Amino acid sequence: MSEALKTLIAACRKGEQPYQALVERVPYAQFLGIRIEARGEELSFVLPKADTNVGNPTLPALHGGAVAGFMEQAALIFLLLEMGEPKLPKTIDFTIDYLRAGLFRDTFAECRVTRLGRRIGNVNIEAWQTRRDEPIAIARAHFLLSDEGA
Template identity: 60%
Template sequence: MNQHIEQLVRDAHQTGDYRPLIEQIPYAQMLGMRVLRLGEEMVFHLPISKDNIGNPVLPALHGGVLAGFMELAAMLHLMVSMNSPTFPKIIDFSVDYLRAGLSRDTYATCQVWRQGRRVGNVAITAWQTRSDEPVATARAHFKLD
């Protein structure tokens, strides 16, 4: 199994096609999550879906959907940046909701702050229309095997 995941990570990094890797994560598939690559930068994409709406009055994304998307983005970013043979295990996740995530496509970028032998720390920023107007920021800590 580990060799299979490691090969998927390598292939995704080399080709820019992250679909086979995302297909290994049922929740990412359910969300319709995608990965875009701009040069060496990975941009995570959450297409709008009526199933992801939590407040139909605004309408706005469900906070749990947004947090789940950001956590998955951090995990995938960490996996690709370290050519991981396994999925990192979440230790801690903290999200700050800054404004309503309206019913539109949402994007996220990640930055690895610290990667040791056993723990990786990732910062995540999610936005909808402009990257300098985030809808949420988060910090994730993962156990690395």
């Protein structure tokens, strides 16, 4: 991964840079409008409600693709910060179950690393709106942890 990203991660950990800077370097994450709220090293991911993320304007409901992209990005950043010596995670596969309609309101994501190996990381992601125990979607993803390239 690039030196610039390594430096940024180190700066975030020291509190010299907000974690939000990790979102700002990713154009698609910015387009979705993802926000990171940090309490120390505990991060919560927020997808604020936005017209550009609506899939069904009559309900209105969020687009499943926007929710999935948000959850994937949350997992990427979460995994990036879990690693002592960070490697760039690349998505191998992403599987999502939609449990409820994503209504036109803020969405939150929580991540849990199931297994962090040398080459592959497995992350579970839950997205919810009104209550944590009523997820609108659950997802799991595998990431290739790569040394090479950006």
